[in-house]
Amino acid sequence: MSDLRNEDGDGEPPTRPEEDPRNEPAPFGAVVLLTAASAVAVMGLAALLSHPPGLKFLLLGPIALVVFEVVVHEVWWQRWWGAIPGAAAGLALYFEGRAALADIVGEPWAHPVAYVAAWTLFAVVFALCSRYPRTV
Template sequence: MSEQQIDPRDEPAPFGAVVLLTVASAVAVMAVTSLLNEPPGLKLLMLGPIALVVFEVVVHEVWWQRWWGALPGAVLGLTLYFEGREALGDLIGDSWAHPIAYVAAWALFAVVFALASRYPRTLSA
C-alpha cells in the first residue's frame, strides 16, 4: 500500500490568517495616516496590505499559478472602495467613509485572494 503523496503546491493560502492580517494591516495603515497632517500618497496606502499578502505567499509557498486571485481581488476591492466610499460619504460623511471603505476593500481583496488560492489543483496520480 502506498500512501497518496500530497503535492505542497496544493496547499492554499491560509484563509483566516490572510484575511485577518490583511485587515489588521489596513487598519494600521489608516491609523498611521490619520496621524499625518497631509493626505497620504497612494504608495503608503498600498504598502501595508500588499506587503502582507506577498509575505503570506512567500512564507506559505503558495504555488505561483494560484496568484491569479490577486487580479479579480484587486478589481473587486477597488470597485468596493470607490463605490463604497461614495455611498458611505453620503450616509456618514467623508471623514469616516474613506477609512471604512479602505479597510472593507482590502478585506474583500484578501477573501477573494485566499479563496482563489485553492484552485487550480495539481494533477496527482
C-alpha cells in the same frame, strides 16, 4: 519487490501528488485577518500624519502582507491569479463604497471604512481563488 524509498533514499514512502505542498491554499483566516489588520494600521498611521498620504503609502502595508503570506506559505505561483479578481472587486468596493458611505457617515469616515473593507474583500477573494487549480 518494489523499491519504496523516495528520491532521497531515506526509506520513507514516496510522497503522493495530493501531498504536494503547492496544493496548500493561502491560509484563509490568517490572510484575511492580517490584511484587514494591516489596512486598519495603515489608516491609523495615516490619521496621525498631518498631510494626506500618497497612493504608495496606502498600498504598502496590505500588499507587503499578502506578498509575505504568499512567500512564507509557499502558495504556488499559478494560484496568484486570484489577485486580479481580488483587486478588481476591492477597487470597485472602494470607489462605490466610499461614495455611498460619504452620504451615510460623512466624508471623514467614508475613506477609512471603504479602504479597510476593500482590502478585506481583496484578501477574501485572493484566499478563495488560491484553492484552484489543484496539481495532479
